[in-house]
Amino acid sequence: MKFCSFILAFLILTSCGMQKRMTAARATSEKTQKMVHEESVKLDSIKKILDVKAADRAVDSVLNRDVLNILEKLGSRLNSAQQLALIMDMATRNKAAFRKGISSADLLKKLIILDSFNTAQKRREVVYRMLTESVSTAKYQLFHYAAFFDPGVYRIPESAIKSIRSHFTPIIDSISRISNKYAGIPREARIVFVGYSDSTPIVKNGQLYKELVRILDTNEPGQRQMNQLLSDLRAKEMVRNMKMVLNDNTGKFKNFNTLKIGYVAYGKGEEYPSPRIDDYKPTDERRRIVLSYWTVLPDLDDL
Structure with missing residues (x-):
């Protein structure tokens, strides 16, 4: 998966003109930011369900802590992707900075990470569904x-x-x-x-x-x-x-x-x-x- 993401990002940035490269990079950034927003809402929803279950004693302190740790790790991953997306978004606003970042391979690395994040959306959706069901049915x-x-x-x-x-x-x-x-x-x-x-x-x-x-x-x-x-x-x-x-x-x-x-x-x-x-x-x-x-x-x- 990471190799395919690298190839895709490399093709995007080497097969077209600078403006098209910037447009493609910006589109990747926007896609990531949209995903992060939507998935953050889902994590917040799971947290609310967990709070209700904890108040009703349907989960004990150990399981409550376990789920909170998972939500924290998932949220941290979303935040990391969001930060990279914002960096990419800022870079695409300045052609000189974008050209410099690409030539140093710095932006290319970030784009590969973002593309990998976007590609893994379906996998994360399964994780969110599992968490929602597990917490909702906790007894x-x-x-x-x-x-x-x-x-x-x-x-x-x-x-x-x-x-x-x-x-x-x-x-x-x-x-x-x-x-x-x-x-x-x-x-x-x-x-x-x-x-x-x-x-x-x-x-x-x-x-x-x-x-x-x-x-x-x-x-x-x-x-x-x-x-x-x-x-x-x-x-x-x-x-x-x-x-x-x-x-x-x-x-x-x-x-x-x-x-x-x-x-x-x-x-x-x-x-x-x-x-x-x-x-x-x-x-x-x-x-x-x-x-x-x-x-x-x-x-x-x-x-």
């Missing part, structure tokens, strides 16, 4: 610990594997649907588990207490500190099992070998899971939960 699933964990443990027993599969398979189906739709571009599935805990005390000197003390490497851990760790360990246990279920369902994906998968697990301890519930109790099963978030995003490192 989360709430799981109660009782469905997976026995009381006083942070490991999921073998007896709960059937339940794990039935709960996790719909998530994998949702991920595969978007991944397969955009199997032609580099992409990464993001799966996040966020654990919560209520304020139930952990029995001192019990087996769980001893394990948490060992992990924390302290003799007198606070209750909130222990519940923070417990929620974190349970979230990580959910990830471990999600990996197992996903490995059993790779056949649902197109080009699975090209799909990156990123897992994140963290605990929020005794924080309240929902700001909309104002009657939480210290001991409350509504607080003993884990939330799972997932989406599929374009991998800009390979685009």
